[in-house]
Amino acid sequence: xxxxMDWISDALTGDLGDEKVVIFANLKNSVRSLHYRFRxxxxxxxxxxxxxxxxxxxxxxxxxxxxxxxxxxLIGTKAIEQSLNLQVARHLINMDTILNPSRMQQLAGRIRxxxxxxxxxxxHNLLTYNTQEARYMPMLEREQALANWIWDENDQLFNALDPxxxxxxxxxx
Numbered sequence: 251x252x253x254x255m256d257w258i259s260d261a262l263t264g265d266l267g268d269e270k271v272v273i274f275a276n277l278k279n280s281v282r283s284l285h286y287r288f289r290x291x292x293x294x295x296x297x298x299x300x301x302x303x304x305x306x307x308x309x310x311x312x313x314x315x316x317x318x319x320x321x322x323x324l325i326g327t328k329a330i331e332q333s334l335n336l337q338v339a340r341h342l343i344n345m346d347t348i349l350n351p352s353r354m355q356q357l358a359g360r361i362r363x364x365x366x367x368x369x370x371x372x373x374h375n376l377l378t379y380n381t382q383e384a385r386y387m388p389m390l391e392r393e394q395a396l397a398n399w400i401w402d403e404n405d406q407l408f409n410a411l412d413p414x415x416x417x418x419x420x421x422x423x
Contacts, residue, residue: 251307252280252283253378254345254378255280255283255284255287255345255377257376258273258284258287258343258376259287259291260347261343261374262288262291262293262322262323263291263293266341269322269339269340269341270315270322270324270337270338270339270340270341271322271323271339271341271343272323272324272326272330272336272341272342272343272360272361273323273325273326273342273343273345274279274326274327274330274342274343274344274346274357275325275326275327275345276327276328276345276346276347276348277327277346277347278299278301279326280346281297281299281325281327284325285297285325285399286418288323293322294318294320294321294322294323295298295317295321295322295323295324295325296311296312296314296315296321296323296324296325297311297324297325297326297328298311298312298324298326298327298334299324299325299326299327299329300327300328300329310330311324312324312334312335312336315336315339316336316338318353324336324339325374326360328348330357330360331353331356331357331360334360335360335363335365336360336361336363337361337362337363337364337365337366337367337368338367339361339371340361340366340368340370340371340372341361341371341372341373341374342357342358342360342361342371342372342373342374343374343376344357344373344374344375344376345376346387347375347377347383347388347390350393351390351391351392351393351394354390358371358373365374371408375387402411404412
């Protein structure tokens with residue numbers, strides 16, 4: 251059982267029933283579990299992950315996701331972070347989180363690209379309560395604020411920090 255996988259199944263058979271969706275899962279066992287669920291629920295899907303080393307097979311999976319109306323879901327691991335245009339979808343479901351804001355933005359960039367038919371895309375970050383995941387989003391926001399400051403970007407969170415908070419942010423305390 252998995253609360254996250256239950257939410258994904260409910261979304262794909264409910265509100266997102268007519269949508270193309272990209273799902274990011276960090277663990278191969280999670281990908282395998284999604285395979286079983288989607289097969290049982292008769293949800294068409296393809297997978298791009300490290301288990302498939304062939305560039306041709308990955309390209310074929312991407313093409314099927316784009317062109318086959320019965321293939322509604324692309325499941326990917328870190329293998330989808332770069333060089334994939336998936337703007338046929340407007341929903342990204344992050345079942346897992348990478349604790350690096352730039353890499354999370356890379357994932358969102360798979361669907362948020364020039365040439366998308368959608369003016370808005372939606373990123374769903376699945377985090378469970380009362381676990382370490384509850385701290386992930388604030389931590390990613392702080393890390394992004396630090397990166398923005400280093401690269402001279404404007405960030406309201408960083409500008410709002412006092413010197414003690416700034417030292418804690420940089421020192422990781």
